[in-house]
Amino acid sequence: MHDGIDIDAFIGDGYLKIGGAFPRELADAGREILWRDTGADPEDRTTWKRPVVRLGGYAQEPFRAAANTPRLHSAYDALAGEGGWAPIGGLGTFPVRFPSPDEPGDDGWHIDASFPGDDPADFMDARVNVASKGRALLMLFLFSDVGEDDAPTRIRVGSHLDVPPILAPAGEGGVAFMDLAGRAVPATEHRPLALATGRAGDVYLCHPFLVHAAQPHRGTEPKFMAQPPLLPAGPVREDSPVAAAIRRGLAG
Template identity: 70%
Template sequence: MNEATISDGYVSEFVEKGFLRVEGAFSRHLAAECRDIMWRDIDGEPDDPSTWQNPVVRLGAYGQEPFRAAANSTRLRAALDVLVGEGRWAPLGGLGTFPVRFPSDMEPGDDGWHIDASFPGDDPADFMSYRVNVASRGRWLLMLFLMSDVGEDDAPTRIRVGSHLDVAALLAPEGEAGLPFMDLAERAVPATDHRPLALATGRAGDVYLCHPFLVHAAQAHRGVEPRFMAQPPLLPVPGQGPSIERPDGERSPVETAILRGVGRRLR
């Protein structure tokens, strides 16, 4: 998507495929500033591949000005308003954790297919008990912020196109409680194996806006330059989270996609 606003065609594509790439959501200059800051926290040198010892390095959340600017560009905010609805999503104060991937012959060990969980289970401190329900409680979107150029060999996130529709159908019988992260993955991964594969490639400054039910996975880096990417959720404003009961005319594309997957007739 490279227009100033998202056309109806791109909205329909998001509903059917489960993701939308916003090209040039923020500037390449901002992306470079963010990389410079992150390199300070990496045990390695940007221009010396011999110092890159691990296939993946996980960095903490960053809230410095370049990260806040990237997360709140006018172009990106306009896209979020279209897919979610104005006033329904909480602005980002920065960007979340960064899995920085390095060229390596070692396997990364974190490249399984999954769906990101969105609300806590019985133990809020146990991430593996986090859950997902059919209304996507606690999450509007998964976002992929490309902070470096990402080609097919540079460990782009793998996406099962249209898998969000299958996941919605799996979650529908589970009601408000939904399913724990691991239980959902055990069902959703085989159920979406037939879906075509897409790769989240692009240039630094691009952002992929992904439906929260999209099945996705990391992969090994077989390229040359380290890949920098943030993957924060888009959280709802309190009381303004996704709802599959929202009336026609007020329903967002995220909610429309859920209902499409569940198979309900749109009112």
């Protein structure tokens, strides 16, 4: 344990849930901003026309404050190493998920890419390497209450340990997003499933190699969640739990 952070659980499972990582009041203030940008009316369900509305680029005060609570700073230090992560100026993409009978179209299993390929504009060529260049953590910030029917992110527990052997032969250049998904998804089908449920203000801190997926929303209220990376200050620190998990995966 490190300041209440279960390092062994993170290395073995690939994620930790930090309950009450930021105040609910910040989540409420953030949702007010996000609702305006969805083009939908929270009081008029007839305006909830699409299963997912993807918003991005949020650095207003509620988002900056949510990402920078003392509890989260301590957790970043514990998992990425003190001095091993870059300051966070805000939260990135919000895929706002609405209750809908329609498929969202973005719910495939995958690992988030961490650095661009030869063409920075080609998202499908974005890459991941065994050193986790460009990403110290995958983070899930809940800005609304998320139950089992509210499109919680699906997580394959321990799947991050299956990924380093896939990445290692590719060296520093890494593997492209789509190629990695095509190999890592079948390699992790045996892993147990967890759902990233929780209350507004909870945060999931995940290993960069964790295989995860969205899912359709079958509940009643929209789901607001940010999914920013924690950027490393340089190469991922060798003495961090993130690197320890990579070594465990390589060792089998």
